[in-house]
Amino acid sequence: MRETPPPLSVHHLAVVVRDLERAEAFYAGVLGLPVTRRWTDEAGAPRSVWLELGGGAFLAVERAGADGPTRADAAPGWHCVALGIAPSEREAWRGRLAASGVAIERESAYSMYARDPEGNLVALSHYPHPQPGAG
The missing domain is CATH 3.10.180.10 (2,3-Dihydroxybiphenyl 1,2-Dioxygenase, domain 1)
Known part of the structure; x- marks a missing residue:
């Protein structure tokens, strides 16, 4: 076998x-x-x-x-990089991003999405664990 x-x-x-x-x-x-x-x-x-x-x-x-092409979000290919965080760290990350001038573009119950300086989508995710107090 x-x-x-x-x-x-x-x-x-x-x-x-x-x-x-x-x-x-x-x-x-x-x-x-x-x-x-x-x-x-x-x-x-x-x-x-x-x-x-x-x-x-x-x-x-x-x-x-310097003059290479860029990729649109809807184009085929990798969509984003999702980095793992603990659910209890979500609000601290929200503050850290805001203090650095990085806007949260959208959120789900488990992830926050922002963009790097080049426009690449980066998620901070704690899936499958909910944020404390959520639910």
Whole structure:
């Protein structure tokens, strides 16, 4: 009898951005993801910043070409990155985003959605656990 292999895990996610410095300020500064590595291109210019996500995964923020295309929300492809938070932290995250000038675009019972400086959708989610007092 063959053993069933374990499910795949997330190794890393990558997002391509036009302004690497601004994106790092959002992901490392506003969201507090620790920077684990920086990469440069052949000329020594910043090319990529890797940020720790937990569970061994990381987010690679990669510099794009200046005039590359952008993706509309309704276009096929990845829709958003959802980062896990505890239900009890939701209001603290709301305040942290507001203090950083980051608007919450929409909410569900389990997630808050905002955009990074490039317009990419980022969710802070505590699914399947409800927020304390909800229900």
